[in-house]
Amino acid sequence: MTEVEDNTSPAEALASINKARAAAADGFSRHTWRYDLTYSALASGIVASQALHSPLNIVFVSVCTIGLSVLAQKWSEKHGVKVTGLTPRGGRWIAIGLGIIFLGLAFAAFTAVERLHMRWIPLALGAVAFGVALIGSRMWRTSYRREMGLDV
Amino acid sequence: MQAPVFDAVIHAPGRLQICAILASVVEAEFATVRDAVAVSDSVMSKHLKMLEDAGYITLRKAAANGRQRTWLSLASKGRKAFDAHVAELNRLAASSLG
Numbered sequence: 305m306t307e308v309e310d311n312t313s314p315a316e317a318l319a320s321i322n323k324a325r326a327a328a329a330d331g332f333s334r335h336t337w338r339y340d341l342t343y344s345a346l347a348s349g350i351v352a353s354q355a356l357h358s359p360l361n362i363v364f365v366s367v368c369t370i371g372l373s374v375l376a377q378k379w380s381e382k383h384g385v386k387v388t389g390l391t392p393r394g395g396r397w398i399a400i401g402l403g404i405i406f407l408g409l410a411f412a413a414f415t416a417v418e419r420l421h422m423r424w425i426p427l428a429l430g431a432v433a434f435g436v437a438l439i440g441s442r443m444w445r446t447s448y449r450r451e452m453g454l455d456v
Numbered sequence: 457m458q459a460p461v462f463d464a465v466i467h468a469p470g471r472l473q474i475c476a477i478l479a480s481v482v483e484a485e486f487a488t489v490r491d492a493v494a495v496s497d498s499v500m501s502k503h504l505k506m507l508e509d510a511g512y513i514t515l516r517k518a519a520a521n522g523r524q525r526t527w528l529s530l531a532s533k534g535r536k537a538f539d540a541h542v543a544e545l546n547r548l549a550a551s552s553l554g
Contacts, residue, residue, distance in 0.1 A: 312469060313549075313552070314545040314546070314548035314549040314552065315549045315552070317467070317469070317472060317545050318542070318545050318546065318549060320469060320472065320473055320476075321472060321473065321476035321542070322476075323473075324473035324474075324476050324477050324492050324493055325476050325477055325480050325492075327491070327492035327493075327494075328477040328480075328481070328484060328488055328489060328492035329480070329481075331488075380483075381520050381521075381525075383488065384484060384485030384486075384487060384488030384489075384525075385481050385483075385484050385485070385488055386481060386482045386483040386484070386527070387480075387481050387482055388482060391480070391481065391482060392480075452480070
């Protein structure tokens with residue numbers, strides 16, 4: 305490969321940027337049920353664990369939170385690309401929205417147990433969190449792939 | 457939005473692509489970037505040395521699964537230079553159309 309292709313036009317240089325980005329992002333951003341289901345199970349676990357008595361609920365929330373971190377790290381190591389939910393412009397609002405929804409569901413689950421003593425509510429909200437996480441994860445990935453110029 | 461500034465260090469096709477990839481991620485691993493840019497290890501290392509000497513990228517070594525891997529990230533100086541260079545490319549592309 306030549307060091308500098310001086311005859312490269314600005315349009316060609318810009319096209320090469322998009323091509324390289326797409327090539328690097330392709331493996332990392334492919335839709336995979338294995339990742340999405342694991343992510344959704346861990347996210348719903350944070351909400352549903354409010355049904356447990358203390359300190360088990362704290363232990364379970366900690367395990368799920370660490371699990372989410374390990375999942376993201378392993379995924380990055382496997383594909384050689386590290387991004388956060390907030391990295392892509394398009395998917396940023398999906399990630400922020402998911403965070404707000406999870407916090408709201410976790411708070412509602414906690415309140416239902418503490419004030420109403422209804423331990424089935426966190427389980428129901430956990431199921432909701434699972435669905436939201438699954439849809440959100442796939443929406444984020446679709447948005448990221450679109451931003452990188454890849455087929456969704 | 458950066459003011460358009462042509463950057464000779466970034467402009468070489470390989471380095472432009474490396475910066476483009478790093479601008480869209482937090483970090484990327486050496487082999488992933490090398491494969492995306494489609495260059496050899498030695499050419500890739502040469503590009504990285506120039507970008508690192510310019511203060512545009514940072515390299516981090518990390519062991520994973522018993523093997524040493526190099527992770528690359530764009531420094532804030534590199535991000536500014538890359539954004540300014542892309543703005544200049546866009547300006548030139550627009551002016552050539554007009």
